[in-house]
Amino acid sequence: MKLDIFSLFPEAFDWFRSQRSVQNAIAEGNELRLFNYRDTTPLGAGQVDDAPYGGGAGMVLRVDVVDAALQAVYANGERPRVVLLSPTGRLLDDELADELTQEPHVALLCGRYEGFDERVHEHFADDEVSIGRYVLAGGELPAMVLADVVMRKLPGALGHERSAVEESFSQVLEGAPEYPHYTRPPVYRGWDVPDVLLSGDHERVRLWRAEQSRARAEQLEKGPE
Numbered sequence: 001m002k003l004d005i006f007s008l009f010p011e012a013f014d015w016f017r018s019q020r021s022v023q024n025a026i027a028e029g030n031e032l033r034l035f036n037y038r039d040t041t042p043l044g045a046g047q048v049d050d051a052p053y054g055g056g057a058g059m060v061l062r063v064d065v066v067d068a069a070l071q072a073v074y075a076n077g078e079r080p081r082v083v084l085l086s087p088t089g090r091l092l093d094d095e096l097a098d099e100l101t102q103e104p105h106v107a108l109l110c111g112r113y114e115g116f117d118e119r120v121h122e123h124f125a126d127d128e129v130s131i132g133r134y135v136l137a138g139g140e141l142p143a144m145v146l147a148d149v150v151m152r153k154l155p156g157a158l159g160h161e162r163s164a165v166e167e168s169f170s171q172v173l174e175g176a177p178e179y180p181h182y183t184r185p186p187v188y189r190g191w192d193v194p195d196v197l198l199s200g201d202h203e204r205v206r207l208w209r210a211e212q213s214r215a216r217a218e219q220l221e222k223g224p225e
Helices: 010-017 020-027 063-073 094-101 118-123 140-151 202-222
Strands: 002-007 031-036 081-091 105-109 127-130
Touching: 002 010, 002 063, 002 140, 010 020, 010 031, 010 140, 020 031, 020 140, 031 063, 063 105, 063 118, 081 094, 081 118, 081 140, 094 140, 105 140, 127 140
Parallel strands: 002 031, 002 105, 081 105, 081 127
Antiparallel strands: none
């Protein structure tokens, strides 16, 4: 998979690139590329934004700036699936992450200020994705969240082949949250590990975990009491 991220602050992803799962995914032949809108802007002095027509506070990322960035990278005709990070987009979930993982090439557009000129949404974005119904300073953090969710699903990214399969909200768990986990010591300050996990009976453990996942799903549906 090739994952491209367009941002005004590509250095924000230095920490993200250093994460073990990301490094493992890259070592397996996947790519993570970063591009700065300012490097290809057609405007002088690195300008990328302008005041909104009709007035109002804030600045807007220009459509010609985004177009120039995309053309500079994809001049050879390759066409990735372009995803714009937006608080009004489709909410990111495990199903969408699986869908994007199947794509050979994805580009993420990070906004800033008051966001993008609407023509970017209309003419360049194939999808709009949100990590929640709230507003952040820019699209960098949502892009990291989306990239992390997607890249950790790639073969070889995690230490155990089932680590990214049997997770909260995955198809294996039928969309339910993951079951509780325990490790040593078996007793701590009077708090015990459930006996079933110490039994060595794999079928009982499997059934217990399935039951716990369903119970957590029901609690999520009911909400806080």
